[in-house]
Amino acid sequence: MNINTIFLTTQTLKDAEKEVTKLSKFLSNAQEKIIDFGIKLLIVFLIWFIGKKIIKGILHILDKTFNRSNLEASVTSFLMAVIKAFLYGILVVILINKIGMDTSSLVAVLGTATLSIGLALQGSLSNFAGGVLILVMKPFRVGDYIITPDKEGTVTGLDIFYTRMLTADNRLVVIPNGTLSNSNIINVTHEPIRRLDISVSIDYSENIKKVKEILVQLISEHELVLKDYEAQIFVNSFDPSAINIGTRMWVKTEDYWTLKWDMLEKIKEAFDSNDVTIPFDQLDVNITNRDLISK
Numbered sequence: 001m002n003i004n005t006i007f008l009t010t011q012t013l014k015d016a017e018k019e020v021t022k023l024s025k026f027l028s029n030a031q032e033k034i035i036d037f038g039i040k041l042l043i044v045f046l047i048w049f050i051g052k053k054i055i056k057g058i059l060h061i062l063d064k065t066f067n068r069s070n071l072e073a074s075v076t077s078f079l080m081a082v083i084k085a086f087l088y089g090i091l092v093v094i095l096i097n098k099i100g101m102d103t104s105s106l107v108a109v110l111g112t113a114t115l116s117i118g119l120a121l122q123g124s125l126s127n128f129a130g131g132v133l134i135l136v137m138k139p140f141r142v143g144d145y146i147i148t149p150d151k152e153g154t155v156t157g158l159d160i161f162y163t164r165m166l167t168a169d170n171r172l173v174v175i176p177n178g179t180l181s182n183s184n185i186i187n188v189t190h191e192p193i194r195r196l197d198i199s200v201s202i203d204y205s206e207n208i209k210k211v212k213e214i215l216v217q218l219i220s221e222h223e224l225v226l227k228d229y230e231a232q233i234f235v236n237s238f239d240p241s242a243i244n245i246g247t248r249m250w251v252k253t254e255d256y257w258t259l260k261w262d263m264l265e266k267i268k269e270a271f272d273s274n275d276v277t278i279p280f281d282q283l284d285v286n287i288t289n290r291d292l293i294s295k
Contacts, residue, residue: 044095051091059084130181131160140187147186151175193226194253196260200267201242203277208235211245214270219249222266224259226250242279
């Protein structure tokens with residue numbers, strides 16, 4: 001064996017030793033990485049398991065709270081779905097961060113997407129927010145008679161985005177909840193009883209005491225007037241051509257219009273029977289001799 005052969009053999013052994021050393025280091029590092037990844041994966045599964053239990057507990061508590069607050073079923077289901085998605089989104093971000101991935105770019109992308117969607121659906125989101133406020137605060141319910149700045153009627157439908165109501169002449173009106181939640185709303189049927197105010201005019205020559213006695217008798221005899229509440233009869237004002245007499249009585253909400261129409265008719269009949277004059281505007285036309293001559 002010559003010197004060259006010995007040198008090549010020695011060099012080969014050194015190269016092989018280096019390769020074995022590299023392979024040993026690679027396997028050692030790989031083993032550490034695998035063990036580290038396995039530990040992270042185990043922690044991720046543990047967090048996922050515990051997180052699901054916590055989310056279920058939170059949703060269970062919220063569901064009981066919503067049921068006790070008598071929220072509408074549609075609002076309860078929608079809020080539960082939104083909260084559930086939000087909680088699971090947080091859990092996923094935590095898991096991704098635990099694995100070692102950078103979540104800052106993901107959060108930035110989601111934020112930009114949310115902003116873009118919000119701007120595109122601005123009107124719908126306004127109606128949605130208004131619907132949630134109406135369903136949560138309950139200024140009115142289905143079946144209530146409400147008065148808005150430009151419409152009035154009986155509410156026949158109430159959802160997240162729109163409110164439907166039927167007018168007195170049987171026309172369907174659909175109002176966006178965003179507009180409705182920012183308007184003044186009068187709920188006529190919210191309370192079980194209402195006060196009925198009726199004003200009548202009498203001539204200055206009439207006896208006020210006599211007129212009051214007539215009105216007292218009418219109010220006390222009418223079956224729809226609630227006798228447990230005090231009725232009032234008073235001089236309301238002195239108008240240019242009449243004395244204005246005010247009357248106040250209490251009635252069940254569902255009997256309001258029936259009592260009003262019936263009382264107006266009975267007041268006219270009672271005044272006629274007792275010779276009480278109800279003044280009305282008159283126009284006097286005077287023709288002089290000069291006007292006749294000119295014609």
